[in-house]
Amino acid sequence: MPERVGESAAGRWRRRLLDLLGRNLSVVVLVLLCLISSAATWREQNPITSRSGAAVARQVLEACQAPCSVLVVARDTEADRVFVQAIEHGLDVGGARIAGRVFGQPRDVRLELERIAGAGASVDAIATHRIGSEWGPVRTAGTPVFAPGSYRWPTFLTARNLLNVVNQNADIAIIALGMTLVILTAGIDLSVGSLLALAGVIAAVTAQEWFGGGAASPAGLLAAMLLGVAAAALGGLLSGTMVTAFRVPPFVATLGLMMLARGLALILAVGHQRRLVGGGAEGTPEAVRVEAAVFAWLGNGAVLGVPNPILLMLVLFVAAHLLMTRTMFGRYVYAVGGNVEAARLSGVPVTAVLLAVYCLCGAFAGLAGIVDASRFEGGRPNAGELYELQVIAAVVVGGASLAGGRGRIAGTLIGAMIIAVIQNGLNIAGVASYEQKVVFGALILAAVLLDRLQPRLGEFRRKPL
Amino acid sequence: MAATVLAALGACGGADPGAGGGGEDIAARGTIGFSAMTLKNPFFKIIADNLTAEAERHGFDVVVTDAERDVNRQSQQVDNFLASGVAAIVLNPVDRIAIGPAVRRANEAGVPVFTSDLQAVAEGVEIAGHVGTDNYQGGLLAGEAMIEALGEAGGEVLVLHFKQANSCVLRVDGFRHAIGEYNRDRTEGRIEIVAELEGGGLRDEGYRAMADGIQAYPDLAGVFAINDPSALGARTALEQAGRADQVRIVGFDGELAGKQAIRDGKIYADPIQYPDRMGVMTVRNIVSYLDGEDFERVHLIPTALYRQADAEQDPSLD
Known part of the structure; x- marks a missing residue:
């Protein structure tokens, strides 16, 4: 950025800040939304950890004279076991006696209390967490209850929630990559939601019927998944052919494919269900279940x-960012979107580029379909309904122009996350579902409006202040 | 951040366990998260409203979300409930199998899951309690109503289905069984189920399906629609075709618009469900669960047939 003669230090910093804000407005919007979501979800947190367990043990020992007999109450989860271990360790060191231990439901507490009373023993204290302290048998036991104290922190800003936000919208973001390429060429693809469903159903049906069902090998499952992605890519190629060879407007070509692919997905799923029940009644359009447990790894596993x-x-x-910024293909895509005729005249293989773009978009939708099928342990013929609109919203909020030629992959990632954060924030803040639609629509409009102000901010900056 | 404030809670039985530390937005017994099938259908809104009212009476907060018939959205809502630490989750499972992984995540987190109206049948999931309609029995009643409506003449009958929902599959099974029993040993006045069309359980889809059905089956004498919205859609199509007085409609649900149509003679009868009771009983199950009491794990509420004579006596229609 050029230095200006005679500009004060404060003025320079102000100009730099404005410049930065102007260029990264969508990032600013994302950060703002995160702050708002955090403020709206500022709530009591009750961690169940070994640290809070140790704290409860100390509390019991302070209040209860030895020999103190303690009932420990927790649920049957991993976190609860760690918590209980810490309590018992603390009590053990402090010389308290453990009268009983419950890993389970409120009902189990009642039974345990009855057992202790039946054996003629008594309980001087119950050590548990916040949730356990709310259980009926614990509240009415007539015994002092000890639970860790709470602190306040935004529920939005917990690791579990942040991973949720991104994970839930990973499929939308993946499709948005392909959609960005299509929109860069001034096109649109309405078929992505249906292609997602088709890919998932094909992967599930072939995994069940060709590759061995419950006994399918990882290689067989991979083959089934690749078949699903290939089918979706083929669908994209069909759109591309309609758009290039027959000059059909992308909106119409992909609208047709959208219905075609949805119908195929339903037919395949219903046919599979019918074969499952022996061919009698017509099947139902439910998820096609994949029995092999490994299939769920992609969607539900973690590294x-x-x-x-x-x-x-x-x-x-x-990969997409590198493709679009570092390769000839990326430059071709921008050229086609900027001005088709100019691109053609300067030797860009326009037809091949468009075919590749639609094919890639289909493949990305197919990949998202595989993620979806894996996540739900089966292909859902009804998956991805109205996804095309969410995906287009993500790309546009990310700063791409529907007129083509303008937009970045990084922008799309931010756009997808903006939409994810809006949805999650509204859900966690407890905004009712009818109101959510209004707020969501308004926020998308606001985000896009802000983005449209970007060039004007630039103009302001260029004028001498 | 450490757990800094240590609170000894409720020294004696009956004491209010509301924690120290000024938790004014936390109800005494925690939050219940409810993910409804679709809040565009009044049926599920009634469940939601009654569940909310009853839960608040027992000291719970309720968060109601709309799955919009999308199991992906419903799973996300379950994850959000888990992240915000609810005491219990209530679902109308959108897809009885595909909801499995989400329910399993709730099981792993130790949060009890209750279902209402629709059941989940996925493998390896633990459902703490279910309250729903006895849909098969309702289907039998719908069949009886159709037999009654058509009289000795019998005739061709069409079904407006919504196969995605297992509850509707059970209704149609019951309906078919009742009609089959009626037809047995009968050569004249038989009732023939000529087709099952997909009505989507919605007014507009039901309307379109019925409009096509009239063209395909000109001799139709009756329609069984698996819920009121699609029954009302069918009625509109029949009126437009000028066939409303020849084709009798049996609906299902007994929602307000359906009951009004029965009073006005537009629908012959409905097996009625009790979504209000479903909401209330689900909360009672949650309370029983948290209080460690035994309760009926699967409770099916039988339907009752509601005809014009019932509608004329119904104070809720004034």
Whole structure:
């Protein structure tokens, strides 16, 4: 950025800040939304950890004279077991006696209390967490109850929730990659939601019927998944052919494919269900269940605590970013979107570029379909309904122009996250569902409006202040 | 951040366990998260409203979300409930199998899941309690109503289905069984089920399906629609075709618009469900669960047939 003669230090910093804000407005919007979501979800937190367990043990020991007999109450989860271990360790060191231990439901507490009373023993204290302290048998036991205190922190800003936000929207973000390419060429693809369903159903049906069902090998499942993605890519190729060879407007070509692919997905799923019940009644359009447990790994597994769909999304984003910024193909796509005739005259293979773009968009939708099928342990013929609109919203909020030629992959990632944060924030803040639609629509309009102000901010900056 | 404030709670039985530390937005017994099938259908809104009112009476907060018939959205809502630490989750499962992984995540987090209206049948999931309609019995009643409506003449009958929902599959099974029993040993006045069309359980889809059905089956004498919205859609199509007085409609649900149509003679009869009771009983199940009491794990509420004579006596229609 050029330095200006005679500009004060404060003025320079102000100009730099404005410049930065202007160029990264969507990032600013995302950060703002995160702050708002955090403020709206500022709530009591009740962690169930070994630390809070140790705190409860100390509390019991302070209040209860030895020999103190304690009932420990927790649920049957991993976190609860760690919590209980810490309590028992603390009580043990402090010389208290453990009268009983419940890992389960409120009913189990009642039974345990009855057992202790039946044996003629007594309980001087109950050690549990906040949730356990609300259980009926604990409240009415007539015994002092000890639970860790709480602190306040935004529910939005917890690791579990943040991973949720991104994980839930990883499929939308993956499709948005392909959609960005299509929109860069001034096109649109309405078929992505249906292609997602078709890919998931094909993967599920072939995994069940061709590759061995419950006994399918990982290689067989991979083949089934690739078949699903290939079918979706083929669908994209069909759109591309309609758009290039027959000059059909992309809106119409992909609208046709949208219905065609949805119908195929339903037919395949219903046919599979019918074969399952022996061919008698017509099947129902329910999810086609994949029995092999490994199939669920892609959608539900995690590596180092990060859910797989997020990892897949990040890898694809980096690949797409490199493709669009570092390769000839990327430059061709921008050229076609900027001005088709100019691109053609300067030797860009326009037809091949468009075919590749629609094919890639289909393939990305197919990949999202595989993630969806894996997540739900089966292909859903009704999956991805109205996804096309969410995806287009993500791309546009991310700063791409529907007129083509303008937009970035990084912008799309931000756009997808903006939409994700709006949805999650509204859900967690407890905004009722009818109101959510109004707020969501208004926020999308506001985000896009802000983005449209961007060039004007630039103009302001260029004028001498 | 450490757990800094240590609170000894409720020293004696009956004491209010509302925690120390000024938790004014936390109800005494925690939050219930409810993910409804679709709040565009009044049936589920009634469940939601009654569930909310009853839960608040017992000291719970309720968060109601709309799955919009999308199991992906419903799963996300379950995850959000888990992240915000609810005491219990209530679902109308959108897809009885595909909701499985989400329910399993709730099971792993130790949060009890209750279902209402629709059941979940996925493998390896634990449902703490279910309250729903006895849909098969309702289907039998719908069949009886159709037999009654058509009289000795019998005739061709069409079904407006919504196969995605297992509750509707059970209704049609019951309906078919009742009609089959009636037809047995009968050569004249038989009732023939000529087709099952997909009515989507919605007024507009039901309307379109019925409009096509009239063209395909000109001799139709009756329609069984698996819920009131699609029954009302069918009625509109029949009126437009000028066939409303020849084709009798049996609906299902007994929602307000359906009851009004029965009073006005537009629908012959409905097996009625009790979504208000479903909401209330689900909360009572949750309270029983948290109080450690035994309760009926699967409770099916039988339907009752509601005809014009019932509608004329119904104070809720004035």
